[in-house]
Amino acid sequence: METNNQGDHYLSSLKNALRILNSFSMDEPEKKVSEISSSLGLNKSTVSRTMATLASEGFVYKDPETKKYRLGLSILTLSGVVNSSMDIYRESQPILNELVETLGETAHISVLDHLDVIYLHKVECNHPVRFLTHVGRRNPPYCTSSGKVLLAFSNEAVLHSVIEKGLDKYSKNTITDPLKLHANLREVKKNGYASSVEELLDGVTSIAAPIYDYKGKVIAALSIVGPKQRIPSHKIQGIAKKVISAGLEISRNMGYRKID
Amino acid sequence: METNNQGDHYLSSLKNALRILNSFSMDEPEKKVSEISSSLGLNKSTVSRTMATLASEGFVYKDPETKKYRLGLSILTLSGVVNSSMDIYRESQPILNELVETLGETAHISVLDHLDVIYLHKVECNHPVRFLTHVGRRNPPYCTSSGKVLLAFSNEAVLHSVIEKGLDKYSKNTITDPLKLHANLREVKKNGYASSVEELLDGVTSIAAPIYDYKGKVIAALSIVGPKQRIPSHKIQGIAKKVISAGLEISRNMGYRKID
């Protein structure tokens, strides 16, 4: 598209359709043809035909009243396939349940996808105050505990790209200085866990630990999230211990054998 | 392409791609180019280019080792949008939680999509023995309690299509006789709930009740599922009462006001 010239042999009509699908978000869950057309710079008729084809296979659904399109149920079906074919999903389920029960806070499994942290799995706690995250959600990696774990244990190139893209200030404690981020990640690697106290959202604290595969490579992060007042600073270390050991347990289920 | 002439203005390369995506399932979560090519009757090179394009937008992921493709994380992200933009998802959450707690069995919300029952939402119980259902799963409507509720309250045309497609025998109690199905659905409509005792799977019982929208139209079903031994026949009616009232509560949240 813009960067590499070798990837120009993509099927353009398909690429259009996929860009349209990816443009749906929680903020814009439904759109009209003309909106899509103008926002993505595509011809009206192109969008119209594309949407008709997408609808024919259940990827979008057209509200007959408002004429707006929203994502269709084929996507739900496919997401079920994604989950069930992901071994980490199966292996982590019971351990997440236990962790949520003992800590009383919501737990997630997440991975790095391009330059986002994406939540693969979530087990909610029973507290009435929840509703911050959901499976599939993407967040910036440099201001979430899971993101920082994943960055700390990935190669320099990824970190570089993240910094290059820019460190925006999401909340009062967001780290926007590359040097400070570097230092923080070194800490994370040393301690074996990361914490984020109001780095992404005001009033929200999270703690994360790595999950390893059979090769000893960090493939995911396990994190717990909760309101700041339920997770005061002095409790972080104790909670981190539990998160770390839960992470190791999942890792062992994934074939990891601690070497050192 | 081959069948109907009115649907001929679909974009063929896009249609191909969507058919490929929809061909992934729990049984076949990963496939090679040649497998896709032969199973869908598409040219090798077509599939190769299509997959490359799909991968470029994160809809599939290519395992560099095995060269097999699996569904990508964009689908997870989009499924999050589907869920969060679905008001029934939000409205039903707390009521499902409560129902699961009091009954101790897993609960689902499901709707009819074409001729399938599809699970939109699921709250699992704590029992170690659970089931293989998952959000997005599709089941035949005539042998699940939720499906029978949805059929009983939908129009005749849908039922006709279902019967026309054929009533396969999934389990010992599957209703395969159209007349018996008709009779059963009349019962369902009269009683306001449906039950399925080993109609889809041996050893599995489920009980479902309708969910109404503000117009009084049945738009979804609420069901609970459990092993037969935990839900004996004599308990079904009592449980059904609870399921029905939970369904009504969700309906009220969706704007339904009981008229009669």
Place this chain on the structure above:
DNA sequence: CACCATTGTTTCTCTATGTGAAACAATTAA
């Protein structure tokens, strides 16, 4: 180690397909 068998990607040519402008409907607004 050479052999054949299968695979995925690329090249190439040509046709069919998708694009965009404009015409046409169908709503909605003024």
Place this chain on the structure above:
DNA sequence: TTAATTGTTTCACATAGAGAAACAATGGTG
């Protein structure tokens, strides 16, 4: 009523995508 904004369809043309075959990359197998 007219005007404005929308979604769909028509149409002609350029081009993008399909298919055959060549190529490359593996992987068995003897």
